[in-house]
Amino acid sequence: MSTHQAATLLEKGTPLEITERQTPTLGPNELLIEVHAAALNPVDHFQRDLGMFVREFPAILGSDVSGIVAKAGSDVRPDTPKPGTRVTAFASSWFNGKADYGALQKYVIVSEDIVSVLPDSYSFVEGSVFPMAALTSWCGWLWAGISPSSPPSQKEGVFVWGASSSMGTFAVQEAKLMGYTVYATAGAQHHEYIKGLGAARVFDYKNEDILGQMVNSAKEDGITVRAGYLATGDQQLAIDVLAALSGGEKAKLAVAPILKKDLTLPEGIEAAFVSHPEDPVELKGRIRWVFRDWLEARLAAKELVASPHIKVVKGGLAAVNWALDELKGGVSCSKLVVEL
Template sequence: MATHLAAMATGKAQPLEVRERQTPKPGPGELLLQVKSLALNPLDYKCRDFGFMVASYPAVLGSDIGGVVLEAGSNVPSTFKPGTRIAAFAPTFFVRCAPDYGAFQQKVIIPARNATPIPDTISFNEAAILPMAVVTTWSGWWTIGLPRNISFSPNAKQGILVWGASSSVGSMVVQSAKLLGFTVYATASAKHHEYVKSLGATRVFDYKDPGVEKSIIEAAKGDGLAVKYGYDAVGALQSCLNILKALKGSETAHLASAPPLMPDGPTAEGVETKFVVASLEEEEQAEQFSFWMNAWLKEKLEKNEIVPSPKIQVVEGGLHGINKGLDILKAGVSCTKLVLEI
């Protein structure tokens, strides 16, 4: 039986341990991947440190992969023939960190619907920072009822608020919203403003400015924008509510929140806030991932309409460097995605 190495969680609040495990075979709709690069997300250290979403130990964590198809199941389209370079979203959280499906290993099983081929112009490191950002962005749009085929013209004056635009998710939200035809108003640290504008934001505001809410409201009114949609990528719920309430007009505004909502958290009249999550209904979720990864991301990469963002910082050590990387991420990074080369 073939084997490979994996960085395994052996217990709550324990460092991941690199161990050998058996290499599984893909099912009919699955791919076996050789992991070349993986990216780290805040949920990963929460799984390691607090046992979040872990059903049992040992477990394998991680979601973001750049890699190569080794073997394809019998029902997988020829798009994913062996040797294909891909970006892939490991379904770790949907399978409660079952070892075969976690990204933190040399070889991993993923559903084919969770992958997209990457152009030769995209490196494995760049591929690895795309999946979680794309899935979280589109989960947000679905959660607040934003149609996939919406396409505003510039004259429509439809604004959207993106709070935390230099984060991994926020930077993809900006790009996606721009492609949907929104005029994007975003927040980020002052040093990242030009970068966020390069991704498609029309105006960028410093979230540290004590008058930022007033500045956004006045600018939007001056530009004649209706702002009925918002995406909170980092956890600034009250500010987002205040701004949307002031700019929504007579209609209901819709706010997607990437951080979980608290039962006693703030609310605002006329603003509907929902926690970002993909459908929990299996058939609908499968269709969502097929569109997000097999179709939307593939097309946008081929047309060069989105770019991997934010900037990449490589953490040395491969699988043995994951604990160090998770500790760096836990301490806080800015406009940076941590990546390990396997």
């Protein structure tokens, strides 16, 4: 049986170690991906350092990959990407806890539903940044009632709080593609970049009167805002802004980080942690729609920007610990990617 290299977490709170793993056998509805690039997310350093959401050791962390389909299971659908196809995929052990499904290794197993064909117009490095951002932000927007099946009127808007993050930049692009007027918050140095992704207005989250600025802008633009996506930042302030923008109507804020317990929710305002459906059938349908339908079509049409700014970490798997430490220290409008 063949083997491959992996960045392996042997126990929580220890550095990842480069190990040689058996290349696994596929299930009937799975694909084996030869990984060419893997993007890192903040949850990765929490898993390494604290063991969060890790069910068994040794573990392989990570979620976002791009590469080439090496093998296909015996019972994949006819429209599933064939061996030799360039793909981006959500390669995570999140759902089953098994190391064979973690991203940070040269060969990884994924479900046939959780991949998108990656056109030649995107490099492998660019392609690796899409999966988690797409799945997470869509789960948030759909919970908040924002969907391509119900296009907005010209006077409907949404806001994205923390728009310079990976989830935030993608949430901006999704909302713009659906036709919403997008308000966003980010550091002043990133405003033009976020506008380039589709935001109509970008506000500095450090401004003491950001609530007043956003409310006044909504009045000037004649829009109503009943949904928001918080990728990162002050949850209570975002809730207060949504309450003001909604004008007393019901509104929802989808929150990507863990929802704080001491939040004050005005009447009519809901806030919830972004999560995938618990029902297995609904989850499978959601995943297939995000990857095989929406993301694949948008990539083919060249409608998406690989965002935020990508920083390639030199050294491959051996550099992952250094990259996770840098991510833990805080990055701004930057996505760290390792090439394998």
